[in-house]
Amino acid sequence: MKQLLLDIAPSPPPTLANFVPGRNIELLQTLSNVVAGLERERFIYLWGGAGCGRTHLLQAIAGICMRRKMNVAYFSCAPETEFIASSEPHCVTVDDVDRLNAKAQISLFNLYNHIRDEGHALLLVSGPAAPAQLRLRDDLITRLGWGLVYQVHELSDEEKIKAMKCHALGRGLDLPQEVCDYLLRHGRRDLPSLMATLDALDSFSLANQRKVTIPLVRELFQAVS
DSSP, X not given: OOSTTOOSSOOOOOOSTTOOOTXXXXXXXXXXHXXXXXXXXXXXXXXXXXXXXXXXXXXXXXXXXXXXXXXXXXXXXXXXOOOOTTOOOSEEEEEOGGGOOHHHHHHHHHHHHHHHHTOOOEEXXXXXXXXXXXXXXXXXXXXXXXXXXXXXXXXXXXXXHHHHHHHHHHTTOOOOHHHHHHHHHHSOOSHHHHHHHHHHHHHHHHHHTOOOOHHHHHHHHHHHO
């Protein structure tokens, strides 16, 4: 596919600045206050459907802390993820908490208690639903609701277009409005898939030395189908 996967222009890393807030303005302000030291709450739970941006936000906070030379622990949960309560990170991020098996849930429960009793770390956790709707241990569900709980709202189509154009701009890609509309009509509509399509489209455009147009998008879809 003419070196389609050649990463000529890497995607910008997730930050609070390149997160399109939509209806999440209050949440974004809270997280900004957290990293600025203006928010005293140490436990934050974010929930929302696939593609809503909660992973982006966790990675953005972890990135800020790492750039400040802070000790960061980032967990993308698998069933057997182990959380070491004796470690002393400044920031712990736990993505997709619903994937944990029974033993891992106990491990996270112990980490919550350790941070509350002895630590000073910031703990951010994400899941697909509000705490009471998760199929987890009752005591862990209680811990998830200890601090701030925010729903991360999915973007509207207009907001997704804004996000796509912002992402394209970060890659130096000229993205016409009609291409955005086409991608929303004919591609996967969740934001991570849209961004991945833009990355592939950028590489495809550079490899073929052609501007980004609807015919080029059709060719890309045919090439990867």
